[in-house]
Amino acid sequence: MTDFRAFRVHLENERIVARLERLRLDDLSPGDVVIRGAWSGINYKDALAATGKGKILRRYPLVAGIDISGTVESSADPRFRPGDPVVVIGCGLSETHDGGYSEFARLPGDFLNPLPAGLDLREAMAIGTAGFTAAYALHRMERNGQHPALGPIAVTGATGGVGSVAIDIFSRRGYRVTALTHKTGADDYLRALGASEVQRLDEATLGNRPLERATWGGAMDNLGSSVLSWLIRSVVPLGNVASIGLAAGPELNTTVMPFILRGVSLIGVNSPDVPRETRLAVWQRLGSDLRPAHLDRIVTREVALGELPGCFDAHMTGRMTGRTLVRLG
Ligand SMILES: NC(=O)c1ccc[n+]([C@@H]2O[C@H](COP(=O)([O-])OP(=O)(O)OC[C@H]3O[C@@H](n4cnc5c(N)ncnc54)[C@H](OP(=O)(O)O)[C@@H]3O)[C@@H](O)[C@H]2O)c1
Incomplete structure (x- = not known):
């Protein structure tokens, strides 16, 4: 290839500016494997990076996009051969390394995961960082003793990418899941993913006692701040709370009571x-025992690389339901 399209973020006159550009391989940060991009997706962090609302990039300019799936075009790493299907999430993409919103990516072999059996390239990006994070959190909670008999799992930010996949995979594992959302009108969507209950989340729900009634077997939180504090105070003895996100804010105000009196x-x-x-290991599980059953519902939007510029605001305002897939090819 001579040149190809990519969506790149610049810092110009102290403002973040993101646009589609034509690049050559040598414009990209170094790596020993070249990937022909097939799919990417939009995560909350991608929206922070592209709009400049959060400081995600550590240097400029950089191709945005924290996720990519595709096939190996060429490789100096003996573990990968042309034609191999691979998936990459995180690893500094769109932070210190050029990322996934590109028809071609050049990456160190250590970043690459072979596409797990049980998923195709599109499904891997329907999962993306959001779904991987939900699965990784579940994996860690279960290693720390979480099991369905402890009680229902509360999932906040339920209609978002992480929340949607979390509902799907926890319910598939035999947990009762309560979806906590700010949205009205999302009940059908959330129940179709596997939620047994849907609750509206507002400040009145949260209370302010050092320990609230022990309600949840465990929780997966995408919001932070007062919501995370409330979840910690509302989990049963020996339950786990996974702290994933900060869509409502980064602070956490808590006493030690839930930890020393309930072993949370x-x-x-x-x-x-x-x-x-x-x-x-987690990717392998996502293709097998944790394979989401409802990816077709969770993907609510599919856009081409050229349509990216208009796609981020819905994430910044909490209006997004489900996941956006980005077609790179
Ligand atoms: N720690 C990690 O490794 C990791 C990995 C991935 C994501 N994250 C974090 O996890 C969170 C969710 O990520 P995501 O990709 O699932 O995001 P997303 O698709 O944009 O969904 C975020 C959801 O949070 C809820 N929300 C509530 N208040 C919000 C507000 N003020 N602004 C925006 N959203 C609000 C909304 O759901 P409801 O309307 O249903 O309440 C929204 O759909 C983000 O904070 C992200 O940075 C962390």
Whole structure:
């Protein structure tokens, strides 16, 4: 190929500017494997990066997009051969390394995961960082003793990407799931993914006692702030709360009571930095026992690379339901 299209973020006059451009391979950060992009997706972090509402990029300019799936075009890494299907999430894409919103990507072999059996390239990006993070959190909660008999799992930010996949895979594993959402009119969507209950989340729900009634067997939180604090105070003895996101804010105000009186565990989840062995194991599970059953419903929008510029605002305002797939080819 001579040149190809990519969606790149610049810092110009102290403002973030993102646009489609034509690039050559040598414009990309170094790597020993070249991938022909097939699919990417939009995560909350992609919206922060593309709109400049969050400081995601550590250097400029960089191709945006924290996820990509595609086939190996050429490789100097003996583990990969032309034609191999691969999936890449996190690993510094769109932070320190050119990312996935590109017809071609050049990446270090260590970033690449072979496409797991049981998924195709499109399904892998329907899952993307959002779904991987939900699966990784479930994996860690279960290693720390979570099981369906402890009680229902509360999932916040339920209609978002992480929330949607979390509902799907927890219910598939035999948990009762309560979807907590700000949206009215999302009940049918959430129940179709496997939620047994849907609750509207507002400040009145949250209370302010050091310990609330022990309601949840465990929780997966995408919001942070007062919602995370309430979940920690509302989980049964020995339950786990996975802290994934900060869509409502980064602060956390808590006492130690839930930890020392109920043995609650707070599990921090940082999907870009999962050790390679664990990352491969979780991807394998996503193609088998944790394979989401409702990806067709979860993908609510499919856009071409050229349509990206108008696609981020819905994430920044919490209006997004489900996942957006980005067609690169
Ligand atoms: N730690 C990690 O490794 C990791 C990995 C992936 C994502 N994350 C984080 O997890 C969170 C969810 O990511 P995502 O990709 O699922 O995002 P998303 O698709 O944009 O969904 C976010 C959801 O959060 C809810 N929300 C509530 N208040 C919001 C607000 N003020 N602004 C925006 N959303 C609001 C909305 O759901 P309801 O209307 O249903 O309440 C919204 O659909 C983000 O904070 C993201 O940064 C962290």
